Amino acid sequence: MNVLYTAEALSTGAGRNGNVRTSDGRLDLGLAMPPALGGSGDGTNPEQLFAAGYAACFHSALQLIARQEKADITDSAVGARVGIGPNDDGGFELTVTLEVTLPNVPRDQALALTEKAHQVCPYSNATRGNIEVALEVAED
Incomplete structure (x- = not known):
């Protein structure tokens, strides 16, 4: 395959209760498990x-x-x-x-x-x- 674009993201912290950030910084989000999975729901997932x-x-x-x-x-x-x-x-x-x-x-x-x-x-x-x-x- 001729790759035309590659996105890069890094997960830090506690996985589903941590943070994700793209290499260009355009996406930088706190994560939280949804209540249905026993989490707080205080972030995206x-x-x-x-x-x-x-x-x-x-x-x-x-x-x-x-x-x-x-x-x-x-x-x-x-x-x-x-x-x-x-x-x-x-x-x-x-x-x-x-x-x-x-x-x-x-x-x-x-x-x-x-x-x-x-x-x-x-x-x-x-x-x-x-x-x-x-x-x-x-x-x-």
Whole structure:
């Protein structure tokens, strides 16, 4: 692969109750376990960061596909829900639901654009076969 960009981040402190910072300093956040996992919830958490990154990346992939197909995706939005829970091996795993809203596109086309974006998005390609990713397209 020809790498076009590399992001760098460092976790310090107590992992999920520590701090993360990017090498350029644009992101510098205190972390806290969510109350559902026994934490204070007084900071962000890795699942929120993953959800934000996946939503933005998938939205960009959707915009790329829409440009190629000359589809009007004005006022589009992509939401991501990332769940975490125990697996059968004593560890934890993630699930993702992507919610796509394309108000100016007929439903059949919205579904097709969403599926095509799922094939292009780097996050989708990284998670495919590793975690469950559900795609939901909002009704007109």
